[in-house]
Amino acid sequence: MKKITVWLVLLLSSILLLPALVSAAEAPIQLFMNGKPLVGEVPPRIVNGNTLVPIRIIAESLGSEVSWEPKERKVTIEKGKTSIQLFIDKTKALVGSQAYELETAPMIAEGNTLLPVRFVSEQLGVDVKWDEITRSVFLYQNEEANQGDGSETVDSPQSEGPVKAGDEAPAGGDEAQANNAKAPEPIAGCPAPRAPAAKQAETAGEQQPTDAAEANAASGRAAEGKEQPAGGKSDRTSDKAENRTDAASEKKKEAAGTNKPDSEGIVKTSSLQRESSADQQQEGQSSAGGKKTEAADAAGKEAGKSAGQSSGTEIAGDKQDSRGEAANTLNGEAASGAQTDKAAALPVFKGVKVAGECLVVMTDGGEPEPKVFSLSGPDRIVIDLPQAVLDPELDARVNPQGEGQLAENSDYVASIRYSLFSKEPSTVRIVIDLAKKAKFTRVEESVPNQLTFVFGGRSFPAKSGKPRIVLDAGHGGKDPGTTSASGRHEKDFVLPLTLKVSELLKQDPRLEIVLTRSDDTYPELSERVEIANLAQADLFVSIHGNSVLDNPSIRGTETYYWTDQSREFAELMHRHLLAATGFPDRKVKKNNFYVIRNTEMPSVLLEIGFLSNPTEEALMYSEAFQDKVAASIAAAIKEQLNLD
Amino acid sequence: MTAKMWKRAALAAAVLAVLAGCGQKPAANPPTESPGTNPGVSQGANPGAEQGANPPAVNESQKPANEQEKKEYTVKLYYADAQIEKLVEREKSVSVEQESDKYLAVLKELATSPDSQTIALCKGFTFHSAALKDKQLNVDLSISPEGRLGSGGEQLVLDAIKRTLFQFDEIESFDLLVDGQQVESLMGHMDLPHPIKR
Numbered sequence: 001m002k003k004i005t006v007w008l009v010l011l012l013s014s015i016l017l018l019p020a021l022v023s024a025a026e027a028p029i030q031l032f033m034n035g036k037p038l039v040g041e042v043p044p045r046i047v048n049g050n051t052l053v054p055i056r057i058i059a060e061s062l063g064s065e066v067s068w069e070p071k072e073r074k075v076t077i078e079k080g081k082t083s084i085q086l087f088i089d090k091t092k093a094l095v096g097s098q099a100y101e102l103e104t105a106p107m108i109a110e111g112n113t114l115l116p117v118r119f120v121s122e123q124l125g126v127d128v129k130w131d132e133i134t135r136s137v138f139l140y141q142n143e144e145a146n147q148g149d150g151s152e153t154v155d156s157p158q159s160e161g162p163v164k165a166g167d168e169a170p171a172g173g174d175e176a177q178a179n180n181a182k183a184p185e186p187i188a189g190c191p192a193p194r195a196p197a198a199k200q201a202e203t204a205g206e207q208q209p210t211d212a213a214e215a216n217a218a219s220g221r222a223a224e225g226k227e228q229p230a231g232g233k234s235d236r237t238s239d240k241a242e243n244r245t246d247a248a249s250e251k252k253k254e255a256a257g258t259n260k261p262d263s264e265g266i267v268k269t270s271s272l273q274r275e276s277s278a279d280q281q282q283e284g285q286s287s288a289g290g291k292k293t294e295a296a297d298a299a300g301k302e303a304g305k306s307a308g309q310s311s312g313t314e315i316a317g318d319k320q321d322s323r324g325e326a327a328n329t330l331n332g333e334a335a336s337g338a339q340t341d342k343a344a345a346l347p348v349f350k351g352v353k354v355a356g357e358c359l360v361v362m363t364d365g366g367e368p369e370p371k372v373f374s375l376s377g378p379d380r381i382v383i384d385l386p387q388a389v390l391d392p393e394l395d396a397r398v399n400p401q402g403e404g405q406l407a408e409n410s411d412y413v414a415s416i417r418y419s420l421f422s423k424e425p426s427t428v429r430i431v432i433d434l435a436k437k438a439k440f441t442r443v444e445e446s447v448p449n450q451l452t453f454v455f456g457g458r459s460f461p462a463k464s465g466k467p468r469i470v471l472d473a474g475h476g477g478k479d480p481g482t483t484s485a486s487g488r489h490e491k492d493f494v495l496p497l498t499l500k501v502s503e504l505l506k507q508d509p510r511l512e513i514v515l516t517r518s519d520d521t522y523p524e525l526s527e528r529v530e531i532a533n534l535a536q537a538d539l540f541v542s543i544h545g546n547s548v549l550d551n552p553s554i555r556g557t558e559t560y561y562w563t564d565q566s567r568e569f570a571e572l573m574h575r576h577l578l579a580a581t582g583f584p585d586r587k588v589k590k591n592n593f594y595v596i597r598n599t600e601m602p603s604v605l606l607e608i609g610f611l612s613n614p615t616e617e618a619l620m621y622s623e624a625f626q627d628k629v630a631a632s633i634a635a636a637i638k639e640q641l642n643l644d
Numbered sequence: 645m646t647a648k649m650w651k652r653a654a655l656a657a658a659v660l661a662v663l664a665g666c667g668q669k670p671a672a673n674p675p676t677e678s679p680g681t682n683p684g685v686s687q688g689a690n691p692g693a694e695q696g697a698n699p700p701a702v703n704e705s706q707k708p709a710n711e712q713e714k715k716e717y718t719v720k721l722y723y724a725d726a727q728i729e730k731l732v733e734r735e736k737s738v739s740v741e742q743e744s745d746k747y748l749a750v751l752k753e754l755a756t757s758p759d760s761q762t763i764a765l766c767k768g769f770t771f772h773s774a775a776l777k778d779k780q781l782n783v784d785l786s787i788s789p790e791g792r793l794g795s796g797g798e799q800l801v802l803d804a805i806k807r808t809l810f811q812f813d814e815i816e817s818f819d820l821l822v823d824g825q826q827v828e829s830l831m832g833h834m835d836l837p838h839p840i841k842r
Contacts, residue, residue: 479832483789490792524828525835544833546794548728550763560795593795594835605833607794 030136031117033061035441035454042112044137050104051130051137052114060518062124062141068113075106075113079124086115095123140357140454347388349418349428350449354410359440361430361451363388368428370451374440378433381440383451385428390420412438412455437534463536467641468512469505470532472542472595473498474605477522482547484611484621490545491520493611493620498543500630501637510643529598539569539637540603542595545620547612555616556586558607562596569602573636580632581625583609583616602640606633714739717746720811721753722804723762728797731804734758747774747781747815750808765801767791779816780839781809786823787830795833802834810842817841 028043059066064079085094127140421429475481481490561570609616757764768791819839
């Protein structure tokens with residue numbers, strides 16, 4: 001019976017996998033920043049062995065300023081002290097005053113300017129890595145200054161490919177080699193080395209948090225509703241896991257003692273098991289073909305929710321476990337069959353290596369499909385390796401509670417612990433105690449016996465002492481917001497207004513500005529809150545436009561707050577806002593809207609006016625009115641911070 | 645309204661429910677003669693605040709049995725005031741063929757404002773289904789772009805649906821699905837729990 005099942009599963013998976021492989025050969029080139037997909041107006045293309053990407057990606061994702069001079073057909077990219085000049089259809093390039101010869105000239109295609117990604121990225125201190133198997137370009141941007149000098153990483157063999165082929169940045173390449181030579185313990189498969197260390201320090205020092213936020217916001221949004229290549233998958237999972245974390249840790253107390261023996265901190269409760277089961281289910285559904293489908297997403301949410309909401313009884317735990325197991329079998333892992341046939345052939349967990357923002361789980365005998373989730377208080381990341389066993393050497397080093405410690409650490413990693421979390425089925429659990437809060441993203445690479453992860457993604461540099469403001473343009477993307485009297489969308493009012501506020505505030509060097517979105521995309525409400533909280537923002541301002549088409553005579557400006565610490569800011573903001581709009585006063589109100597309820601700093605939500613009222617609508621979409629309102633919001637923010 | 649009155653009303657409803665089950669002629673309460681709004685019972689500011697502790701009982705009454713055996717319920721419906729500042733309550737009788745239809749019927753009432761003093765918060769809503777299962781009402785709906793409200797409106801619309809549905813004692817929770825999907829937010833300001841519990 002078991003054998004038939006195994007055979008069926010194999011047959012099924014071969015049917016499922018083959019078309020995927022065939023289509024992958026024709027697939028467009030994917031672009032990732034720190035593991036998150038980036039989507040431009042046109043897909044990247046390979047010309048003459050070099051990958052060209054749309055200019056907007058360079059501008060937004062790499063956090064650089066891009067300008068265009070039509071006369072010379074020149075693109076200037078500036079970031080920090082680095083200035084790159086490129087010329088359309090010319091292979092000559094200038095970095096500062098130094099001339100370079102490109103293999104492939106920048107070009108204009110379908111109305112989009114395409115630039116060679118490796119050359120530009122590396123000059124800006126961003127790592128570029130080509131993965132032939134997924135036909136993807138991976139960009140890795142370091143958000144911390146002087147961090148991860150890249151000396152401990154080398155390119156994996158997979159990085160040979162079109163992007164690499166030209167080796168357009170001779171300086172970068174050579175220095176990377178030099179770095180490798182002195183690297184004490186290179187980790188194959190880690191993201192490609194950072195740009196030359198000296199250059200890195202130079203540009204990183206200049207890097208504004210804004211850049212990070214915009215790149216992050218852009219990449220996060222790109223994932224939404226789009227085909228999600230393997231790289232992003234585990235990140236989504238960990239996102240979700242993190243959202244559930246609170247519920248899980250709350251349940252911990254109730255559930256304690258119902259389950260595993262307490263091996264200090266590593267595994268205590270049934271709720272943790274439910275977490276991993278939920279993850280398993282999600283993974284199971286989304287793994288086929290490497291695409292994240294809506295269904296899988298919904299199922300993942302469903303599973304997560306039931307995990308979070310189940311009453312913490314053993315019954316609930318059991319139910320979840322069995323669901324997880326069912327998913328596991330469907331997963332095509334043919335787990336039980338493999339176990340019966342050759343029990344000794346389970347992958348072996350050999351250890352963990354960390355370098356910069358890179359973390360590699362070393363295995364032997366294959367790579368288990370990891371289940372990753374994060375927990376807070378203290379911040380830690382859990383990696384479960386199902387169908388894996390401990391290396392005998394590691395097994396010998398565990399304490400009486402069954403827990404072992406690895407002597408690896410970095411700026412991100414305080415300590416690493418491991419245990420054989422479960423014997424049946426055999427599961428290895430690795431807990432990474434974080435030195436600082438950071439996102440953790442799987443980098444899917446087919447380096448044998450390695451699972452590669454990077455820290456970062458949506459992390460923010462430590463605050464420099466400047467106040468940090470998060471501006472949140474409401475709605476966007478799939479959520480158009482309200483509809484105006486003449487049928488226009490709210491999202492198209494709030495974005496330009498928010499960008500105007502941002503521009504005004506950016507002129508003040510005493511402030512740091514972070515946007516939750518800078519284009520027409522929809523970060524979920526929880527993502528907006530997460531940006532503000534992770535950035536440890538000082539103020540949060542969410543900008544909206546009201547509407548009630550059932551009564552177009554309704555007019556007026558409202559300011560909402562929820563937490564007590566926000567009240568004063570709301571009143572001050574409302575004064576400025578009313579003076580600028582000249583609309584009827586609908587007062588400062590207290591209401592528990594998601595973004596102002598869950599942000600940890602003084603936060604307000606502004607309803608500038610009623611788009612359903614033709615008078616207010618006409619003004620609200622006008623440039624002059626937006627300028628005036630933007631100035632009033634900026635002034636209120638500065639007054640709140642006692643600047644000016 | 646006092647607590648005593650609520651108790652009395654609840655008792656009356658219980659008696660009626662029993663009678664209805666037997667398919668008998670109506671008794672205690674006179675059947676509601678004229679469906680439609682009853683301005684006399686509409687209340688001003690935030691009626692729910694007072695009623696929160698005492699969930700209103702639903703007055704059920706049964707018309708003389710005709711061939712369809714339509715059932716009629718007098719229900720409370722919630723709308724926004726004309727300035728979309730707060731909720732107002734209206735009472736109306738709705739008639740349905742069977743009891744299980746009443747939830748959908750009531751929700752559909754929320755899409756039309758009964759008078760010029762009120763705004764139908766659910767105007768852009770299309771309610772597709774509302775089925776009670778294990779004390780949870782599962783509602784599937786669509787929202788037109790024109791039906792999307794600002795932040796204050798979204799808060800009111802959720803409150804209106806809550807008050808309208810939780811007047812039925814048998815509903816312990818309800819789940820709002822938009823086009824069959826569990827969404828994180830109805831209109832991008834409030835989170836939308838799945839389900840919303842009493």
